[in-house]
Amino acid sequence: MARALYIHWPFCLAKCPYCDFNSHVRDRIDVEIWRKSLHCDLRHEAELASGERLESIFFGGGTPSLMAPELVSTLLEEAERLWGFAPGIEITLEANPSSVEASKFKDLAAAGVNRVSLGLQSLDDDALRFLGRLHDSSEGLSALSTAQNAFSRVTFDLIYALPGQTPEQWQRMLERALSFGTSHLSLYQLTIEPGTRFATMVRQGNFTPLDDDAAADLFTLTREITAAAGLPAYEISNHARPREESRHNLTYWRYGDYVGIGPGAHGRRGGKATVRHKKPENWLSAIESQGHGIAEERVLGLNEQASEALLMGLRLAEGIDLQALSARFGIAPDALVDQARLNFYSAQGLVKKQGPRIIVTEAGMPLLDALLGELVPADLVTA
Amino acid sequence: MTELSQIRNFSIIAHIDHGKSTLADRLIQFTGGLTDREMSEQVLDNMDIERERGITIKAQTVRLSYTAKDGVTYELNLMDTPGHVDFAYEVSRSLAACEGALLVVDAAQGVEAQTLANVYQSIEHDHEIVPVINKIDLPAAEPEKVRAEIEDIIGIDASEAVLASAKSGIGIAEVLEAVVQKIPAPKGDREAPLKAMLVDSWYDPYLGVVILVRVIDGVIKKGLQVKFMQGGTQHLIDRVGCFTPKRIELPELGPGEIGFITAQIKEVEQAKVGDTITTVKGGATEALPGYKEVQPVVFCGLFPVDAADFEKLRESIGKLRLNDASFSFEMESSAALGFGFRCGFLGLLHLEIIQERLTREYDLDLITTAPSVVYRIQLRASKTEDAQEIFLHNPADYPDPSRIETIEEPWIKATIYTPDEYLGSILKLCQDRRGIQTDLTYVGGRAQVSYELPLNEVVFDFYDRLKSISRGYASFDYEQIGMREGDLVKMGIMVNGDPVDALSMIVHRSVAEERGRHMCERLKDLIPRHLFKIPIQAAIGGKVIARETISAMRKDVTAKCYGGDITRKKKLLEKQKKGKAKMREYGNVSIPQEAFIAALRMGEE
Ligand SMILES: Nc1nc2c(ncn2[C@@H]2O[C@H](COP(=O)(O)OP(=O)(O)O)[C@@H](O)[C@H]2O)c(=O)[nH]1
Ligand SMILES: [Mg+2]
Numbered sequence: 001m002a003r004a005l006y007i008h009w010p011f012c013l014a015k016c017p018y019c020d021f022n023s024h025v026r027d028r029i030d031v032e033i034w035r036k037s038l039h040c041d042l043r044h045e046a047e048l049a050s051g052e053r054l055e056s057i058f059f060g061g062g063t064p065s066l067m068a069p070e071l072v073s074t075l076l077e078e079a080e081r082l083w084g085f086a087p088g089i090e091i092t093l094e095a096n097p098s099s100v101e102a103s104k105f106k107d108l109a110a111a112g113v114n115r116v117s118l119g120l121q122s123l124d125d126d127a128l129r130f131l132g133r134l135h136d137s138s139e140g141l142s143a144l145s146t147a148q149n150a151f152s153r154v155t156f157d158l159i160y161a162l163p164g165q166t167p168e169q170w171q172r173m174l175e176r177a178l179s180f181g182t183s184h185l186s187l188y189q190l191t192i193e194p195g196t197r198f199a200t201m202v203r204q205g206n207f208t209p210l211d212d213d214a215a216a217d218l219f220t221l222t223r224e225i226t227a228a229a230g231l232p233a234y235e236i237s238n239h240a241r242p243r244e245e246s247r248h249n250l251t252y253w254r255y256g257d258y259v260g261i262g263p264g265a266h267g268r269r270g271g272k273a274t275v276r277h278k279k280p281e282n283w284l285s286a287i288e289s290q291g292h293g294i295a296e297e298r299v300l301g302l303n304e305q306a307s308e309a310l311l312m313g314l315r316l317a318e319g320i321d322l323q324a325l326s327a328r329f330g331i332a333p334d335a336l337v338d339q340a341r342l343n344f345y346s347a348q349g350l351v352k353k354q355g356p357r358i359i360v361t362e363a364g365m366p367l368l369d370a371l372l373g374e375l376v377p378a379d380l381v382t383a
Numbered sequence: 384m385t386e387l388s389q390i391r392n393f394s395i396i397a398h399i400d401h402g403k404s405t406l407a408d409r410l411i412q413f414t415g416g417l418t419d420r421e422m423s424e425q426v427l428d429n430m431d432i433e434r435e436r437g438i439t440i441k442a443q444t445v446r447l448s449y450t451a452k453d454g455v456t457y458e459l460n461l462m463d464t465p466g467h468v469d470f471a472y473e474v475s476r477s478l479a480a481c482e483g484a485l486l487v488v489d490a491a492q493g494v495e496a497q498t499l500a501n502v503y504q505s506i507e508h509d510h511e512i513v514p515v516i517n518k519i520d521l522p523a524a525e526p527e528k529v530r531a532e533i534e535d536i537i538g539i540d541a542s543e544a545v546l547a548s549a550k551s552g553i554g555i556a557e558v559l560e561a562v563v564q565k566i567p568a569p570k571g572d573r574e575a576p577l578k579a580m581l582v583d584s585w586y587d588p589y590l591g592v593v594i595l596v597r598v599i600d601g602v603i604k605k606g607l608q609v610k611f612m613q614g615g616t617q618h619l620i621d622r623v624g625c626f627t628p629k630r631i632e633l634p635e636l637g638p639g640e641i642g643f644i645t646a647q648i649k650e651v652e653q654a655k656v657g658d659t660i661t662t663v664k665g666g667a668t669e670a671l672p673g674y675k676e677v678q679p680v681v682f683c684g685l686f687p688v689d690a691a692d693f694e695k696l697r698e699s700i701g702k703l704r705l706n707d708a709s710f711s712f713e714m715e716s717s718a719a720l721g722f723g724f725r726c727g728f729l730g731l732l733h734l735e736i737i738q739e740r741l742t743r744e745y746d747l748d749l750i751t752t753a754p755s756v757v758y759r760i761q762l763r764a765s766k767t768e769d770a771q772e773i774f775l776h777n778p779a780d781y782p783d784p785s786r787i788e789t790i791e792e793p794w795i796k797a798t799i800y801t802p803d804e805y806l807g808s809i810l811k812l813c814q815d816r817r818g819i820q821t822d823l824t825y826v827g828g829r830a831q832v833s834y835e836l837p838l839n840e841v842v843f844d845f846y847d848r849l850k851s852i853s854r855g856y857a858s859f860d861y862e863q864i865g866m867r868e869g870d871l872v873k874m875g876i877m878v879n880g881d882p883v884d885a886l887s888m889i890v891h892r893s894v895a896e897e898r899g900r901h902m903c904e905r906l907k908d909l910i911p912r913h914l915f916k917i918p919i920q921a922a923i924g925g926k927v928i929a930r931e932t933i934s935a936m937r938k939d940v941t942a943k944c945y946g947g948d949i950t951r952k953k954k955l956l957e958k959q960k961k962g963k964a965k966m967r968e969y970g971n972v973s974i975p976q977e978a979f980i981a982a983l984r985m986g987e988e
Contacts, residue, residue, distance in 0.1 A: 006946060022947075060945075188942045216937035237942050252946045266947035275950075308949050311956060315944060344971055348915050367914055370939040373959035374914065381953070381960045 002045075002269060003055040003086070004251040005079060007038065008262030009064040010280050013096075017132045017197035018159070018190060022264035022278050023062045035071055037287040039078050041261040041276070044292035046082035048269065049259070053084040056248035057091045059113075065095035069104050073111035090115055090153075090247045097143035097156075098135050105150035115246075116147050117186070118156040123173050127162055132197075144180060153244065155184035160222070161215040162190055163207045170218050171225065178229045183244035187222055188237045189215055219366045234317045236365060253316050255309040263293065271305060273298050302329045306336055307380040311372050319359030331380075341374050351375070384602065384637035385458040388568045392597070392641055393513075394462040394478060396501040397487035398494075399855070402517040405549040406487055406558070407445070407461060413555045414447040414459070416627045444582075444595060444641050446625040451563045459562060460625075460641040462582075469730030471860065472677055473583060476657045478504060479673060480582050480597035480641060483511035483566030485558065486533070490516045490524035490546075494532045499800045499829065500858035502537055511566045512537075514544035515558055520551050536826055571638025576667040577601030577609070577660065582641070584654035586706040590622065592648035596660060597641045599671065603660070604635035609646070612659040612670040618646035652708035679711050679727025680793065680863070681734055681754045681842045682776040684885065685741070686723030688748035689964070693722045699745035700724060703737060710737055717779065717884050720750055720967065725777055731842055750967070750979050752885040753778070756839045759866050761788040778887040781873040784924065791866035793838040796821070799849070801857035803830045808852040816840035817891060836861075837869065839889065874899055874928070877920045878906070881970035885979060892923075899929035902982060909978035912936040917972055 012023045057079060059072065076091065092115040093108060095101055105116070120140045122128050128136060135143070147154045158177060160170050177185060192198050192209055201207060210218075226232060226239040233239050235253060238246065251258055260267035264278035276293040277283035283293040300308070306329040313320035326333045337358060345351050350364035350371060364371055397403040447459040464477035478484075484505045488494055505512060514533050516526045526546050533541040545561050547554030578599040587593050596603065603609070603623060610617045624632040625642035636642045648654055657674040661667040687696045700712050711727040728734040734754060741747050757776045763786050764770040770788075775781065797818075801809055803825065813820070813834045822833035836845075841861070849857050874895050876886040886906075890898050899921025906919050914936055921929040941952055966973035 189940075191942050212936075212938040219938065219940075236940060236944070249945060252944075252949075258946055260946060264947065266949065268946075273950075304953075307956065308953065311952055312944070312949065341971075345914065350914060366938045366940050367936060368940045369955065369959075370914055370936060372956055373963070376956065378960045378964070381956050 002049060002257035002259045002267070003052050004248050004256065004258040005054055005057045005083070006248075006258060006260040006262075006265055006267070007057065007059050007064075007075060008061060008260065008265040008276075009059060009067050010062040010263040011066055012061065012063045013066070014132070014134060015197075017201070018193070020193035020196050021062070024280055026280070031068060031071060033284065035074060037284055037293075038071075038075055038262060040287050040291060041293045042075070042078055042082060044294075045259045045261060045267070045269075049083060053086040053089075054079060055086045055089055056251065057089065058248040059093040061094055063096050064093050065101040065104065065108075069107035069111050072108060072113065076112040092117055092246065092248055094119065095143075095147070096135070097140040097147075099139055099143065102143040102146040105146050109150045114151060115153040115155070116151045117246075118144055118147055118154065120144065120156040121159050122162075123158070123176055127159075130162065131159060141180075144182075148180075148182070153184070154182045155186060155240075155246070156182060157186045157188065159188050159190050161210045161218050163210055165210060165218070167217060167221055171221060174222065174225050178226070178231070183231070184238070184240040184246065185226065185231060186238050187226070189219065216366050220362070223362060223365075232317065233365075236315045236368065250316075253312045255305075255312050261293065265293075268300075271300055273300050302331060303380045305329055306331050307376055310336065310376050310380075314358070314360050314368060314372065314375075317359070319354070319357045321356050322358055323356040335377060336380070337375050338377050345371065345374065384635055385640060387571060387639045389455060390458050390460070390569055390639040391483070391562050391566045392460045392462065392481040392569055392639070393483045393485060393562055393566050394464055394481050394505070394510075395485045395487055396498070396505055397517075398489070398492070398498045398501075401487050401489040401492065401495075401498070402549045403463075403487055406485070406515070406517065406547070407463060409549050409552060409555050410447060410459075410461060410559065411445055411628060413552075413559065414449050416445060416447055416629075443628075444626060445628045446642070447559075447627070449559050449563070452560060453563075457563050458640070459559070462641065469728075469733045471862075472675055472729075473656055474504065475508075475673065476580065476582055478508040478510070480580060481508070481510065482569055483513060483562070485562070486512050486514045486537075486539075487517050487549075488514065488529055488533060490518045490526045490529050491521045493525075493529045494536050495802075495856055499537065499831075500798075500860055502539075504860075512539050513558075513561050513565050514539065514541045515547050515554075515561075516544050517547050517549055519546045519553065520548040536829060569639030571598065572600045573602060573638050575600035576665055577603060577607075577662045578667045578671060579603055579636075579660040580671050581611070581654055581656060581658040581660060583656055584651045586651055590645045592645065592651050592654050594644050594646070594648075594654050594660075595641070596636065596644055598636050598638050600638055600667070601662070602635050602637050603644060608663040609660050610663050610666065611654070612661060612667075613674055613676075614653055614655055614658055616653055617663055618648060620644050620646050622646075649705075650708070651706055652704075655708070677709050677729060679709070679729065680756060680838060681730055682725060682727045682757065683734060683754045684715055684717065684720065684723050684725050684750075684752035684777070685738065686717065686720040686750045686752070686885075688750055690721045692747055695745070696724065696741070696747055696749075699741055699747060700726070702745075703740060707737070709733070715777070717752075720752070720885055723750075727776070731844075731846060750885065752979070753888045754842045755889060756793050756842055758871065758889060759791040761790075762786045763788050775889075778873050778889050779884050781887075781889065784872075789868050790871045792869045792871060794864050794867050795836055795838050795841060795861040796864045797834045797836050797841070797859060797861040799832050799834070799857055799859050801830055801832070801853050803828060805853040805857055806830045806832070809849065809857060812845070812848055812852060816845060817894070835864065837867075837891070838863070839891075872923050874902075875922050876902060876906070877918075877922060878910070878974065879917045879970045879972045881972075883969050883974070885967075886982060895921075895923060896928045903929045903931040905982045906978065907931040907933055909982055910972065910974055913972060915971075 010022055010024050091113050093113045094117045097118045097120050121131050123137050125136050192202050223233050231239040231241055234245050257268045263280050263283040265276045267274040274294050275296045277286050277295045286293045309325055322333045352359050395403045443463045445461045449459050450456045462477050462481055464474050516529050519526055530541045530544055545554050545557045579596040582595040582597055584592055584594045605620055605623050607620045622645040659670040687693050709729050712724045715725040716722050755776050757774055760773050760775055762771050817840055818834040818836045820834055824831050849859055870892045871889050872892050874888055874890050876883050903919045903921055916935045917933040919931045920927045966975050
């Protein structure tokens with residue numbers, strides 16, 4: 001059962017033009033109601049849990065660094081009371097690199113947060129403006145150094161493959177990013193998601209996204225540079241020194257169970273998928289009326305679970321253990337991965353077999369979505 | 384039964400959109416065939432496809448009852464005929480059933496090419512032509528100019544042309560009066576042995592096969608035992624009637640009349656267009672002239688996209704065939720496409736119509752292979768087999784080339800009418816299609832050009848190309864003129880090294896390379912990038928004559944994927960799988976269904 005807990009804080013000061021996450025901008029937030037409601041959502045899940053202690057907690061958003069440290073603190077106390085904490089528990093919080101938020105880092109650390117994920121997004125002021133960020137690069141860097149003093153583990157996000165970005169520009173930024181000495185980096189290619197402001201802008205011809213060929217080159221370059229610096233990719237967009245991976249996120253990719261509370265949070269609980277009400281107001285009233293924020297709780301068939309495990313697991317450099325999945329879901333290995341295609345794409349050098357494991361190669365990673373479409377048999381997907 | 388002198392049989396001929404259907408509707412309305420409430424737009428085109436495309440596929444007749452200024456009530460039979468070369472034979476039978484035609488010309492557009500093609504056919508049947516200048520309500524109408532054009536270009540007297548607006552109901556009475564006054568009454572002998580021409584037939588789920596007839600001599604009535612002189616079958620007439628356009632039963636049809644009969648016939652195949660119907664006892668000895676056995680001239684394979692739909696396809700084709708004996712089908716199996724049918728059609732439009740009806744009315748997703756004509760091949764004797772003659776209409780059955788002595792292909796004589804500004808491009812088109820010019824004449828701003836062309840150059844998209852380069856103004860008619868020997872080869876297409884049988888075709892050696900290159904370029908655009916690079920080749924025998932390469936996909940990955948994102952990611956995968964189900968696999972390459980159809984439209988260069 002779940003040893004990972006995700007808490008969603010849905011509010012932001014402004015909506016970023018590339019972001020399609022569940023985030024909302026509100027003038028006023030009644031902290032007391034939110035505290036009570038999040039506690040309520042927590043208790044609902046804890047009652048259904050099987051007594052295992054938590055190994056990771058992740059505050060995501062939205063912008064959870066906008067939460068009052070006291071709120072973070074009471075949530076952590078409540079979670080510990082309900083589940084108990086395993087020794088060395090990883091508690092991550094996503095933070096905006098603004099000076100206001102940096103001033104809370106000490107208190108957040110005192111509340112129990114021991115890992116912070118900073119949304120730097122770029123080290124270049126023009127790029128930050130393009131991305132609609134409220135901070136500039138010097139404010140971002142000073143937040144980074146405050147964070148490095150306050151927390152034992154720090155990671156930050158950068159977005160690359162921006163329109164017109166050259167390999168030289170990106171290489172310079174990436175090398176600079178590595179020089180700050182964090183043990184973890186999340187490096188995302190800019191993708192234009194439906195429903196975002198960027199999607200509208202692209203449609204209206206305000207800018208043209210970098211083409212796939214150029215983006216593919218930057219992807220390869222990223223993996224070469226980070227590997228050489230000792231932070232190889234352990235997932236499509238995540239890089240870390242060995243044992244400095246995000247344990248919480250590894251739970252998703254290894255398809256372990258996780259509890260997700262707060263607006264729009266997803267969870268996996270013993271073969272069931274839970275989804276909470278997305279809109280903050282709806283989530284609040286669901287808590288009020290039913291004692292939890294769940295909008296949908298659905299039993300996942302074994303086929304569906306297997307397909308999820310595959311599409312998450314193959315994102316990892318370690319790949320998947322076919323035999324273990326086969327045992328877990330009671331599905332024959334050939335029914336999990338199309339063997340003929342596996343052989344075909346192995347010969348093409350896009351995947352490889354390593355003992356019981358199937359691993360997507362460096363060449364295959366930038367093509368993963370298409371590759372999944374080839375390798376995962378149709379009847380696993382459309383069950 | 385109506386006195387011969389009180390009958391008028393006529394058709395309406397017009398260039399597309401000049402108002403044929405609207406005028407027909409007005410005539411029906413004016414004579415009270417339908418109340419205003421019953422009138423739906425364009426009563427006569429009753430198949431969906433006919434309405435959408437504005438073309439008539441089946442002949443239709445309406446009987447109108449009109450009391451003229453002379454106080455006499457006339458029976459007017461209005462015949463709407465298909466206007467496409469694919470159905471040239473059906474048209475000729477419909478025209479043969481009439482004594483005259485209304486020539487509808489748009490007062491703003493004037494005489495156009497299709498007007499000419501149709502009017503000449505009508506003249507060939509000795510029709511009295513009544514010009515109607517339509518759309519005089521339009522501000523741009525120039526009736527006097529159009530009147531002069533009709534006289535100059537067509538060469539008929541238009542001094543008494545009726546000025547009309549079918550849309551606003553102007554001149555409708557005058558049109559009817561002109562029909563009565565100008566078009567001759569039919570001739571015929573009531574006492575002579577029965578002779579009725581089978582004009583068209585169709586299947587009705589309640590009545591069985593309904594046959595449209597024009598009685599020449601004698602009388603046809605319920606209870607009569609008749610025989611079809613060409614088909615050789617005998618039937619008992621159980622219903623006689625006409626359409627007003629409502630179906631009405633009558634005691635009998637006499638000489639000169641047009642109407643329908645039923646005789647408990649189950650398949651339209653037994654009721655061949657152009658056949659002569661006579662009585663079993665004391666019947667006519669000589670059949671009516673002009674009968675032809677129609678033969679499919681274009682063949683293609685039809686395969687279900689989903690192999691599980693094969694039975695449904697078989698059933699649906701069977702049902703369509705009940706209503707259309709002019710296409711043929713037999714089972715075919717293809718390495719790539721599985722089980723399907725090899726079907727023969729009267730032409731490309733006919734092919735498209737059948738394909739569209741299967742898709743639409745029977746809800747089938749189909750793959751259509753390259754259309755082919757029928758080739759005659761003389762094979763040399765081999766060690767194990769004798770010399771023989773074979774007929775080939777499927778490139779997949781192309782024999783071992785070393786055994787081929789000669790291949791012959793069907794040729795046609797095409798007649799094209801066009802405003803002369805398009806003549807240059809049309810001559811080039813015919814030249815590119817291996818055409819041999821046999822005649823070229825000018826008639827006041829228009830040209831009439833005749834070409835001999837190999838039919839296989841025409842079946843692809845000749846008609847579409849002709850329409851597009853002449854902006855719809857050129858019209859085209861053809862007749863078959865027999866088989867001629869040609870240097871024909873089978874061109875195969877290979878995708879990633881695997882032959883795609885559905886795309887192979889028989890072409891003349893002189894155009895093979897160009898066709899091959901064109902096909903490869905087309906496919907390059909139509910097949911999406913894959914995870915590996917894909918060579919596309921055109922080859923004759925083992926020799927590659929053209930090639931293109933689709934480069935490999937470089938990037939397709941979701942950058943951000945955490946817990947909550949799984950649902951989205953899964954949807955993507957589901958969509959991918961659904962898309963794949965609509966494709967065909969050739970050596971790990973998925974070819975979208977549209978690619979087959981689009982690749983074969985050699986069209987828009
Ligand atoms: N203004 C005007 N439009 C007409 C007239 N007759 C037909 N139309 C329009 O011309 C178009 C083509 O008419 P239709 O009867 O379908 O032509 P068809 O292709 O010859 O059958 C339609 O939009 C009609 O409404 C007319 O007398 N005046
Ligand atoms: Mg019409």
